[in-house]
Amino acid sequence: MRLGGAVLKRAAALLLLAATSATAQVPPPTTATQSTFRWTGTLSQGGLIVGTAPSGTRTLTLDGKPIALAPDGRFLAGFDRDAGPQAMLAATLAGGLVLRQSLTITPRSWDISRLSTLPKYPVPEAEFTRIRPGELAQIKAAREISAASDGWQQAFAWPVTGRISTLFGSQRIYRNGEAGSYHSGVDVAREIGAVVRAPADGVVILAADHPFTLEGNLLMINHGMGLNSAFLHLSRIDVKVGDRVIKGQPVGAVGMSGRATGPHLHWSLRWNAAKLDPVLVAGEMR
Known part of the structure; x- marks a missing residue:
């Protein structure tokens, strides 16, 4: 009986060891979650960030306004030239829980450009008043086009290189001391005909068939997620509405159409209604 009991005890011990070893080889499942916002970019007036929302986010807002959320949880948020010192991100999760993140927006100082030889209106004021509403309607309609593109995920490149003439x-x-609206983009001085290239992938949403009074030959590209580029004063446009363009592709040429004192490219960027500084998005010119 003693021998039999010892054998039974040893067998039980071996079974326990085997069961323990088997359990140790299968670790318990783990779930990776992100409970905070993460982002890269510039939190300043004219800046843009690319962020990732907390895990499980269903809807996202910036200062109470809905913003697009990619399937992988990434998003864009831009801050206008006149943005206030604080902004609020809010993510609503599946269960209704709302996670908020306050953002501190750095203020900036701005240069004053005195264009004493240039009138505020490039054509007689009465004619400008008649023509301008139709041009603005075309621009507004183009900005409202929803075009699927992953260009917003790319590192933006300068569409043309040269001397930055206006920040x-x-x-x-203007002439006679008349104040105009602030400069919504960056002017790069180049010779007429210099090639303008797409700064990132996108879809053409406006390719003017005639010069606008201010913008001249105007081209606009949607990069997705509410981010779009506009190229002003072109001498020619080489693409048409609906075309898909890739980063680095020629899309037009530098000119001085519209209101311009010399040949240059005006490049502006917008995220939804926020006007952004291309220098902060594209970085140092190379």
């Missing part, structure tokens, strides 16, 4: 955000004072 984003500068205030323009």
Whole structure:
């Protein structure tokens, strides 16, 4: 009986060891979650961030306004030239829980451009008043086009390189001291005919068939997620509405159509209604 009991005890011990070893080889399942916002970019007036929302986010807002959320949880958020010192991100999760993140937006100072030889209106004011509403309607309609593109995920490149002649955000004072709206993009001085290239993948949403009073030959590209580029004063446009373009593809040429004092490219960027500084998005010119 003693021998039999010892054998039974040893057998039980071996079974316990085997069961323990088998359990140790299958670790318990784990779930990776992100309970906070993450982002890269510039939190300043004219800046843009690319972020990732908390895991399980169903809807996302910035200062109470809905913003697009990619399937992988990434999003864009841009801050206008006149953005206030604070912004609020809010993510609503599947169960109704709302996670908020306050953002501190760095203020900037702006240059004043005095264009004493340039009138505020490039044509007689009465004619400008008659023509301009139709042009603005075309621009507004183009910005409202929803075009699927992954260009917003790319590192943006300068569409043309050269001397920056006017910075984003500068205030323009025209002939007779008349103040204009602030400069919504960056001017790069180049010779007429210099090739303009797409700064990122996108879809053409406007390719003017005639020069606009201010913008001249105007081209607009949607990069997805509410981000779009506009190229002003072109001498020619080489693409048409609906075309898909890839980063680096020629899309037009530098000119001085519309209101311009010399040949240059005006490149502006918008995220939804926020006007952005291309220098902060594209980085140092190379």
